[in-house]
Amino acid sequence: MAASCIYDVFLSFSGVDTRKNFTAHLLAALERHDLYTFRDDTKLTRGEEIGPELLKAIEQSKVSIIIFSKSYASSRWCLDELVKIMNCKRRFGQIVIPIFYDIQPSDVRSQRGCYEEAFASHEKRFDMKMVKNWRSALKEAANLSGYDLQNMANGCESTFIETAVREVADKLNLTCLSVADYPVGIKPRVKKLSEFLKLGSNSDNVRIVAIWGIGGSGKTTIAKAMYNRIHRIHEFESSSFLANVGPTSMQPNGFVELQEKLLCDLRLDGNQRIRSQDYGIEVIKRRAWCRKVLLVLDDVDNIRQLRALAINRDLLRSGSIIIVTTRNLSSVSSLQVDEVYKPKELNREESLQLFSWHAFRRDQPVEDYEILSEEVVSYAKGLPLVLEILGSFLSDKTVPEWRSELKKLKKIPNNDVQGKLRLSFDSLDNEQRGLFLDIACFFLLEWTKTCQSKH
Template sequence: MDTHSTQGESSTPSNTRGESYTFFKFFCDLLLCFRDHHYDRLRQDGLEKGIKESNSSMDNNFAQAESSISSNTRITQGESSTSSKFFYEVFLSFSGEDTRKTFVSHLDHRLRQYGFQIFKDDKSLRKGDVISPALEEGIEKSRISIVVLSTNYASSRWCLDELVKILECKEKLNQRVMPIFYDVLPTEVRKQTGKFGTEFAKLKKKCGAQRMEEWKAALTEVANLSGSELRELANRDESEFIEIIIQDVKKEVNPIPLHMASCPVGVDSRAKDIIESLLQNGREHEVSMVGIHGVGGIGKTTLAKQLYNQSLQHGHFDGSCFLSDVRSQDENIGLHRLQQKLLNILLKSEDSVNFVDEGINLMERRLRSKKVLIVLDDVDTEKQLKSLTKRNWFGSGSLIIITT
């Protein structure tokens, strides 16, 4: 069997073989894996032999998959995207009077630049005597709550009710709470003393004793949590303080690795070799595309999963998606729905894509500045590749893995 028919058996009609080869040639051209003399390169790498001997050992099959990956570009396959019960990464709780137009505005801007999904309450949500259902939902759907404690936080019923809800979600939903002591000391919050205590005492005339006790308990609890204190960084400006917070958030919200029931011998080391090769060649400043090609059952998906998981460990991405079984999903729901799924997972958005050309425009426009990690699993047509990935759609440092 020659390379023209790598995707079919000996009984496959000739036109199907031709389509398979046309796709394979496009696949190689896209990745720049085999710029010239496709047949010679395939024979040198032993891919042809691997295709003929589909019953060869698993180790040899992994070697075959690895040999199809050139030094210029690569692809892998993927499964499903990283799942989470949270829609937002960060909920910001703060006193608007103190920090909305200063510290919180700068923090919110930097978090969004890194691609984090933020819930920052609007003034219109703070009406009446209690926090609105929209605010409660925002807290419940956030993985982290950053509580910016400032002097006037203590005199705001809405802030204090938010804090009670935040700590409730910490207990019930295992959320992370990050207190930021902006212009107050932890001990002032814990014991309600100093200017912070003075502001808090003003609420006694407006609120009942039971509510005051509930707020006191919440303030004591949040002050006992590990947090960041601006006064400790007297020789640094706010921008440096914000970068410290950003790094803490990045550590907390790193995507969850894909589950792997078992990892065949040799897969882990091969994945490490590929990642190290990309790093050593300065690929972290470019858009890299990794390709794995071969017959079914040789472990392409397993290698792709390992590459995906190890890539998440080696660096931060603005978004990541493991899109499984592209061929089947294309047949069942259409390419435009796959584009929609990819966009919404990467951006944590709720975009709607009605047709393929619209999806291409959206992806090119909205992902251009994003450093993303994408795995496309079981791609089998040129149209799928053109509709789901192109090198200049993504920001520097992006890694695109495709299997076919």
């Protein structure tokens, strides 16, 4: 793939045949799936020659979708695009996907019927070498594995488009949320969560699962990984990951901001301005819940947040899934959750790995630091946040410095470390921070200093 890819998808199509119907629907579906698509809309108004801008856009795309329709080969412009696309496939390994729209793939491959006529006309007008290039690019592209509208989904365009776009998204392996700098042990935890969600059970009930645990235990991280995994695969009509619901709701106009983000993610904004929280509740009730949705509500800490987002299981369309992360189960009691998932702390091996990534930028301690690392890790009690903090804090220190810090750490009663970290550091107020430091959690203080000096 070219190093500087800007677009996920480049669409090559004949405007005469498909601009206002198939291509428009395909483009809308690509956008729904957050695939950033380049579509040249100026073919009819520009001269015959394909411009450098367009050639560059092809180079900067990860996937090219070619819509072969009846008039595709009559357009010199399309054929030039095609040559460039096949060139990018050879040079950068660009993924190329042909779609056969209202035309037999065999006619395209063998350049028969309207394709034969188009080439006969080109041969009269253009240089033979150029036409030969077009012919060979066409042959090569038409032989790639692609989609034939007549033979898929009984020719139903909307189902066909949805299937094709999902597969394109899978091919691109796009993850939409960054999960963690150094993910460790995510897979088994996501697997456990998917059991609670009963994924693949074909059940059509609404499913609501709470991820519950203390601050820094990895709730949000697991929710993000799960969201990345299922928001495309499953049959959701729309999805949204609302991060930091609690803290956002505390901001001025925070509830309305959350409502707008939800409607925007579900592609229901329609340029509608939410005038007030109550107005927003009604818009969500009326427009959002008639769809099958995947919704992640991250860090809910008060029942008012669920009310403002009109989250009510009786209103949700069957098959919808809600994942909510919280430190306080009573704040989500109104949801009548089906299951509560409490993520397990990282085990010794996982802890050492995560710590090492932050301390040494590799998955295990470097020489001379093995035993010291084991000792430090035992104090983190498997809490990812603490492992990150300790690792980052110690990363540039010498062995004597490690020893000295460990001595201080040993003064903290072993069982207390986790207890004192019931809230992640960011959420503590000044008074709590003082208390926190009094009990000698010097690592956090140093870490904060380091962070502040970076910003």
